[in-house]
Amino acid sequence: MGTVKTKRMPRAVREQQMLDAAVRTFGQHGYMAASMDDIAELAGVSKPLVYLYLNSKEDLFAACIRREAGALTEAVRAGVDRELPADRQLWDGLRAFFTYTAEHPDGWSVLHIQARTHGERFASEVAAMREDIVAFVTQLIVAAAREAHRDPDLGEGEVAGLAEALVGAAESLAAWANATPGVTARQAAATLMNFAWAGLANLMEGRPWSPP
Template sequence: MPREVRERQMLDAAVAVFARRGYRAASMDEIAELAGASKPLVYLYLHSKEDLFSACIRREAEALIAAVQAAVDPGAPADRRLWNGLRGFFAHTAAHPDGWAVLHCQARTHGEPFALEVAALRQRLVDVVTRLITETAEAGGCTEPLPEVEVAGLAHALVGAAESLAGWSNERDGTGSCERRTAETLMNFAWTGLENLRNGRRWAPARS
């Protein structure tokens, strides 16, 4: 069997075991058995348990980013670009719950170097959303560009909300059938705010 195929089988098995057991409780014996390979072969191809977990994080992160980017049609109207990006995100996390569990739950709880891998993924998602927000404001005919710090804050808030909703939706539904409804929930929340911003309608606290 080609090494590329064998490594993919090992990573598939590792993602399933890490998602179910957690990083510390997962065993290389179980991963090897699920992959249909010997434990020495897993070590030969993917080295240590830490290296294997890092490889899982990188693979799942790349797949998620690719899914979001593929969903966004650059020629679509501003609201459709944001909507399609959210649909791509929630569709992928619903279709790959083990991968999302590794990224969102397991990798965050074990410190470096895993936390750095997840932070890099999050920043890439924030960069994608930042561009969408900027393009949305420009398409809406904003007379003045939104301040960079405000766009960055909005992008972080939207990514954080999407991450939280993906975990909640997967735990609540378990079948991925409500990913569209989840995307609609966040879209309604985000688009109302962006519409107000790009039309110059801003909320401000009442003066005491």
């Protein structure tokens, strides 16, 4: 066991230090295998201090999910300039998403794998984040479609399914990109952009595909 550091620091800073250690431990070892002893040692604090700040392993995991979900959502929103053309907005949003998931693989593992497989409490936290991102992507697609069709009354319900599909594809592609050596965030974003934009462009120009 390493030496536990006792240097005093503000509570908020110490708590973030614990969350950093917890995300790394949960992301790399999984929720069940992660121990509070390992998290405390990695954070450089005592285990009782972790419990004092974050109550339990379950509460600590929930706090990790909320922090990582908020950071990912903010990264995607901050990456998009709503004054740019529709294709550039979607490209920037995808690039922000894949950049974040590539730079925070442990956080993405917590959100995409761990949180979804260890109970409703955790899954609901991720579902809320996903709904927020889907709503944001829906707004992007609606704005582009309204502009293309010159139809200010086009409803979000008409493209909500497209946003769901796009977000689902991005989630799967991020997991693949993080597990595949040599795949960059830019390459992952370009792959999905090439897959999605051609279809979206046809739809926006009034050429939807119809089943035979």
